[in-house]
Amino acid sequence: MTTICPVCNGWQELSSVCSHCKKYVEDKGRIMDYYDDYSAYMPIDQMKMEDGYQDFQEHLCPHLVVCESCGNEEIAFVQE
Template structure:
């Protein structure tokens, strides 16, 4: 999800981005935040995936 913050976000270190992703436990829990989108119902859902 942090890849969408700005043009340079996809090239930043993941641990740095976890400090500003808005979810305080992602770094400690070794999780990545993923955004899922359904084109049929246009629903967005955030899910936490273990590294």
């Protein structure tokens, strides 16, 4: 069964703070889109089975978030 990320589909915004400086981070999209030139075009569920996270089993969408203040990059998991 395929689940849908509410952030990727624009139904809600990702609101998270940096673990280092506690300022709000900017959502840069799904982490899988940054793996290589063609990963953004691969089936989402296939990428989830190969990315090393428990996101497929737990219905999570991993997003890259970047803190504009300190430059810290993190993964934020969104419940699908």
